[in-house]
Amino acid sequence: MAEKKTITVFGGTGFIGRNLIGKLAKKGFKIIVPTRNPYLHGYLKPMGEPGQIEVLKFNFFDFSNLNEFIKSSEIVINCIGVLFEKKNQKFDYVHHLFPKFLTSILDKEVTKKFIHISALGANKDSNSLYIRSKFQGEEAVVNNFKNSIILRPSIVFGTNDNFFNLFNKLINLLPIIPLARAKTKFQPCYVGDVTDAIIKIIEQINPNKVYELGGPKIYTFKELIETLLVSLKKKRFIIELPDFVARVQAKIMQLLPNPLLTEDQLEILKSDNICSNQYPGFKELGISTRTVEIILPNYIFSQVIR
Template sequence: MGRRIATVFGGSGFLGRHIVKRLAEKGYTVRVAVRDVESAMCVKPYGDPGQIILQACNIRKYDMVERSVQGADVVFNLVGLLSPWGKQSFGKVHVDGAANIAKACTKAGVANLIHLSAIGADVNAEAEYARTKGVGEAEVLKAYPNATILRPSVVFGPEDGFFNLFAGLMRFTPALPVIGAPLFPEVKFEKGELDINLYGDGGAKLQPVYVGDVAQAAVNAIDNDAAKGKIFELGGPEVMTFMGVMKRILKQTERKRFLVPVAIPFAKILGGIIGFLPNPILTRDQVTMLETDNVVSDGALTLKDLGVEPTLADVILPTYLARFKQLKKQSRHIERRI
């Protein structure tokens, strides 16, 4: 009996690389289906020669998807957008692409389909990202009822686009934003003293989850009858407010910055302007999502139901945010002398 075959759509991405590595370690032949094969060369060293196969595929094109899943025992759909660009719209990727993969898996008789969604996915959501994720889930389950749906909160790790983003901005700006602060400060008089609260509750609540935990949960879902047709919400062991995240970054980098309260209406205006840029750091749609908490729902199936104990952020963050620490004065004097 030969090796089992796994197809990973989006296998060269942040989460995809962790999943490909784990599949290779388990002895799978891994097809990494991506739009740009050259950019996916980084995953080749994860396996033995010939074990990891790069395959050009655009999930918007059904015939390409069909070829990619032929003979596969398990398929992972990890493709997603944070902001639309060119022909890559939320609808075409999150809905049409997801439906193509699910239909092709059913036709090919694939035993396992694991689909990556997001906490907050809802067909009635105001934010287009969350709404298309919700519609995509529905299309996947319609075409492949036994699919396992994974909904992570904000995913963090050495190459993430969240903690690294704000830590990087901090090197060039004197302040960090607290998005979701009240439009007007909350003013109270308590025991004869004036109390001015600029930040309200600190913005939306997030439940950052370690990328390694999400990858392990995805791999643990293979051949897991209890996971088929189920939706899992994946969050870390700690809930943080947006302000709490900014404070965590400052703590890990040993820097001091002002925390600037940014109300949702102002953030939407800013996101609407920046959103027209290529690879924007903030969009209006993302701000809309920050109007609601991004945490695991009460009663939801979680990481633990897939055999994974969630990792504390403070265990992982120091391993990659340390590079953003400010050089000590003594070190700078030594560098000048050298």
């Protein structure tokens, strides 16, 4: 029997990565998941046959043995990303320098595709460091490795997502939901559709270079929270914060270890996060996408506070 192809998934322990690993395992790939904390992510292994999924210790600040994780991989996928900076977690390092180095050492005789998860709106001129670092990462990846494919998703939702689950917690704690830039538009996409897109791109002989991944409906930030409230069968008053109040709130919140809002995120919220339609997306990949209204009630539940 032919040897199964090997795929390395950096960030395979994250929200999108975890959803992807199960699908890749079903397709029969051998999967390598480098992670900073392998002992926390052993649950990934039963998603495949014994020995099919390897979860390996990876020192994110030492690139000297990076080649060990990719030297026999036909496909390399990068799902590593962060939403805010910390002392040891800088956007430039995580979104730009890491994928830049990774693609500089890929052997094109071995690796046939590099799939890089960026973000919708990646732009060199943005005032947001996050958005600029995503753009710089894309640019470096494309310059270093010809067979790179960039995916730019809007907000991604699904079980254990970082968006609706966070607001679910807030709704449980607060009688009033304060929202900065409530009119900003988003085009959320279901994680099952994003991972289907990745599978299609792996299987296609000649995929496009950039895909924008936006779901079937556009919502304002406020409409997304209202949709969440409908799913939870709860009522909350939503207050649209004036800009200067939001800025003070972000200044204070970003001092916390896991901030809900930072000044950089306020910058991101200045622009709508919807597809430009200058690039192909789900439709061109033949994927029929699912709405928030269909999926959200299946996984979001009101939390009991103990």
